[in-house]
Amino acid sequence: MPDSKPKFKVPRIGFHAPIKGGLHNALLVARDTGCDTLQIFSRNPRGWAAKPLTAADAALFRKVRRETKITPVAIHCNYLVNLAAADELLLKKSRNSFREELQRAILLGADYLVVHPGSARGSCEADGINTCIASIKIGCRRLDLGKLRILLENTAGQGECIGHRFEHLRSIMDGCPKIPLGVCFDTAHAFTAGYDIREEDGLEALIVKLQRTVKTRNVRAIHFNDSRAPYNSRVDRHWHIGEGHIGAEALRRVARHPKLAHAAFILETPYDDPRADLQNLNMLRSFVDNGDA
Numbered sequence: 001m002p003d004s005k006p007k008f009k010v011p012r013i014g015f016h017a018p019i020k021g022g023l024h025n026a027l028l029v030a031r032d033t034g035c036d037t038l039q040i041f042s043r044n045p046r047g048w049a050a051k052p053l054t055a056a057d058a059a060l061f062r063k064v065r066r067e068t069k070i071t072p073v074a075i076h077c078n079y080l081v082n083l084a085a086a087d088e089l090l091l092k093k094s095r096n097s098f099r100e101e102l103q104r105a106i107l108l109g110a111d112y113l114v115v116h117p118g119s120a121r122g123s124c125e126a127d128g129i130n131t132c133i134a135s136i137k138i139g140c141r142r143l144d145l146g147k148l149r150i151l152l153e154n155t156a157g158q159g160e161c162i163g164h165r166f167e168h169l170r171s172i173m174d175g176c177p178k179i180p181l182g183v184c185f186d187t188a189h190a191f192t193a194g195y196d197i198r199e200e201d202g203l204e205a206l207i208v209k210l211q212r213t214v215k216t217r218n219v220r221a222i223h224f225n226d227s228r229a230p231y232n233s234r235v236d237r238h239w240h241i242g243e244g245h246i247g248a249e250a251l252r253r254v255a256r257h258p259k260l261a262h263a264a265f266i267l268e269t270p271y272d273d274p275r276a277d278l279q280n281l282n283m284l285r286s287f288v289d290n291g292d293a
């Protein structure tokens, strides 16, 4: 083998970008900070009502995307949607809102819609998983998804949230064989849900677990976050890279793992200071830097 061949495949990196001033602005922010990929909300993430997405908004987004060459583009579903809800009214609103999110993502030409499987409060885990499967099917009914893929995100397991075991995500995928699904692996969620990735053998065990459940090739995006909450706490608190309970060394191993290099690495670290985003991005960039592979 020639020596010039890179020893290490560098993954695409980016962050969750703000949409102030229009969705296309997120692409410009991403380009100006040297991102390859990004994640956005396509609407207010904390309200049921969404400002309609006009054809002009979508056209502008697609045009700027072509110019900036940012890819893949992930949209994170709003936080109110609960695809596993036991409450009838909440479930109905969630399914409508999820469908709207899909339609917006299609219009924008996004690659991924990231969604949490939901909370089964008031019912059991198995019922929650079945409700989530039905919700995804209803949401996608008669929609041409094109290249859009729905990514199920693993959760921290707070409250009665499903999706904190990769087996849950596998069951949902098995329940929707005709719908293009994948996985978004959140490092902070996995850690507080009880997957100890602090040491090398723990990470390897997780990779084996991924392979046996959802398959690593289906992990299309990685929410690359340190955790302010301790191991196995089932608490969801993202934190700056290298300053949390997972730590820089362990996160560096994740960023350089050959079985994950095909995925888009997206930072979702806290937005307390605009400089923090850049610092986190630089940290991730230093992890995947090929210089000392």
Ligand SMILES: [Zn+2]
Residues within 6 Å of the ligand: 076, 114, 116, 153
């Ligand atoms: Zn998420």
Ligand SMILES: [Zn+2]
Residues within 6 Å of the ligand: 186, 188, 189, 236, 237, 238
């Ligand atoms: Zn989170």
